[in-house]
Amino acid sequence: MPPKSRPAAAPASSTPSKPATSSKTGGSMDAQDIVLGVWNNYQKITPQRVKLLDSFMGFLVVVAALQFFYCLLVGNFPFNAFLSGFSATVGQFVLTASLRIQTNPDNKKEFESTSPERAFADYVFGSLLLHFFCVNFIN
Amino acid sequence: MRLLRSLISSLLVSGICIVSAASSWSFEDATLTVQSKGAGVGAGSKEKLSPSVPLPKPVSLGATDTLKLLLTTVDGKKAKRPHQAFLTLTDPTTSLEESFVLNVKESGKGKLDLTHKDLPIQFLTSSKPISASIVIGSFGSSSPYKSKVFDLNVSRDPNVPIVIPEKPVRYAAEKEIHHIFRADPRSPPRIITLVFAAGVVAALPVLLGVWATLGANVNHLSKALSSAPVSHALFFGSILAMEGIFFLYYTSWNLFQALPAATVVGSVAFLSGSRALSEVQERRLAGLR
Numbered sequence: 001m002p003p004k005s006r007p008a009a010a011p012a013s014s015t016p017s018k019p020a021t022s023s024k025t026g027g028s029m030d031a032q033d034i035v036l037g038v039w040n041n042y043q044k045i046t047p048q049r050v051k052l053l054d055s056f057m058g059f060l061v062v063v064a065a066l067q068f069f070y071c072l073l074v075g076n077f078p079f080n081a082f083l084s085g086f087s088a089t090v091g092q093f094v095l096t097a098s099l100r101i102q103t104n105p106d107n108k109k110e111f112e113s114t115s116p117e118r119a120f121a122d123y124v125f126g127s128l129l130l131h132f133f134c135v136n137f138i139n
Numbered sequence: 140m141r142l143l144r145s146l147i148s149s150l151l152v153s154g155i156c157i158v159s160a161a162s163s164w165s166f167e168d169a170t171l172t173v174q175s176k177g178a179g180v181g182a183g184s185k186e187k188l189s190p191s192v193p194l195p196k197p198v199s200l201g202a203t204d205t206l207k208l209l210l211t212t213v214d215g216k217k218a219k220r221p222h223q224a225f226l227t228l229t230d231p232t233t234s235l236e237e238s239f240v241l242n243v244k245e246s247g248k249g250k251l252d253l254t255h256k257d258l259p260i261q262f263l264t265s266s267k268p269i270s271a272s273i274v275i276g277s278f279g280s281s282s283p284y285k286s287k288v289f290d291l292n293v294s295r296d297p298n299v300p301i302v303i304p305e306k307p308v309r310y311a312a313e314k315e316i317h318h319i320f321r322a323d324p325r326s327p328p329r330i331i332t333l334v335f336a337a338g339v340v341a342a343l344p345v346l347l348g349v350w351a352t353l354g355a356n357v358n359h360l361s362k363a364l365s366s367a368p369v370s371h372a373l374f375f376g377s378i379l380a381m382e383g384i385f386f387l388y389y390t391s392w393n394l395f396q397a398l399p400a401a402t403v404v405g406s407v408a409f410l411s412g413s414r415a416l417s418e419v420q421e422r423r424l425a426g427l428r
Contacts, residue, residue, distance in 0.1 A: 051353050056350075059176045059343075065334055066338050066342070069336040075324075117423075120416060121413070124412065
């Protein structure tokens with residue numbers, strides 16, 4: 001899951017899952033240099049609001065990983081609690097990813113009909129629904 | 140006088156009836172032979188059976204021997220075929236009985252062949268001789284015949300093992316099952332839960348810090364509130380109220396208390412949100428975002 005949220009900085013990329021290629025470092029094929037190049041490119045090119053969403057998605061991944069390792073460690077005794085918490089983070093991640101796709105200024109051509117505010121309203125609505133179902137499922 | 144005559148005649152008639160009803164079934168010309176396999180017809184022991192007196196000595200039946208019983212059933216003085224004629228073997232200790240049907244022709248002549256194969260396993264393993272009686276019964280008023288005629292000694296070669304079949308399954312209560320149920324699942328140790336919960340809680344300030352580093356658009360707040368304070372406050376407030384409703388639903392409320400409140404708050408959020416977000420859109424189109 002982590003690689004998905006980072007390298008979406010190349011222009012005209014509409015999904016956050018395509019890795020960006022960097023021509024900055026010339027002929028050096030060192031893996032570390034590539035990663036560093038990708039990261040710097042991301043920092044330069046990504047708009048600020050998109051970076052806010054990315055940091056939120058990173059936070060969600062961390063929380064989901066914590067829950068998962070807790071479940072691996074001590075077993076899933078109240079299984080519905082684990083499922084509810086884990087699916088809350090995963091669902092929120094999916095909603096945030098879709099908000100990111102819709103509000104990214106680079107994707108404006110594909111989303112003429114929905115304004116970013118409309119996307120945000122849908123995001124809020126979806127999040128509230130998700131929270132309700134997760135609270136319901138915990139008991 | 141007439142009464143006395145009728146009385147005498149009725150007495151005579153009943154007397155004749157009693158005399159004629161006194162017939163009973165029996166047998167005659169009965170012979171019992173035990174023949175070994177392979178021996179001739181004349182060899183082997185031969186006994187005559189009497190209806191009234193059983194044989195003094197027991198008859199021995201070996202593993203390869205055949206017991207042949209020949210008799211003629213008579214009803215009173217007439218040789219007749221009865222409805223039923225058996226040779227009944229009775230174990231004296233357990234009172235276990237087994238009857239073998241005599242093959243009787245119309246003339247009254249009956250015969251029976253008996254080998255070890257016909258005997259039940261309990262007779263083959265019996266220690267005391269088995270008493271054999273002949274039973275003859277039929278319809279009509281003749282009294283039936285049932286009396287012991289001889290003792291049968293079932294002799295077995297002790298070296299030859301005998302196959303005793305298993306006891307059949309009888310329907311009864313089985314033994315009680317003491318099942319040890321799996322223990323209930325228990326919550327993990329509290330310290331581990333606390334550690335992980337602390338980890339999750341600690342991730343939140345990190346997120347806020349990253350947002351602050353990116354400049355979380357807090358500077359937009361004053362401008363937004365100045366142009367549309369009510370809708371922004373209501374929108375934000377209704378989202379918080381919605382989360383509060385979820386919290387109350389989790390702790391104390393049931394669904395039917397939560398749903399009306401959620402409907403009200405949801406409609407407030409929708410109305411105020413559309414206003415607030417259109418204000419945001421204005422600012423975006425003006426290039427301020």
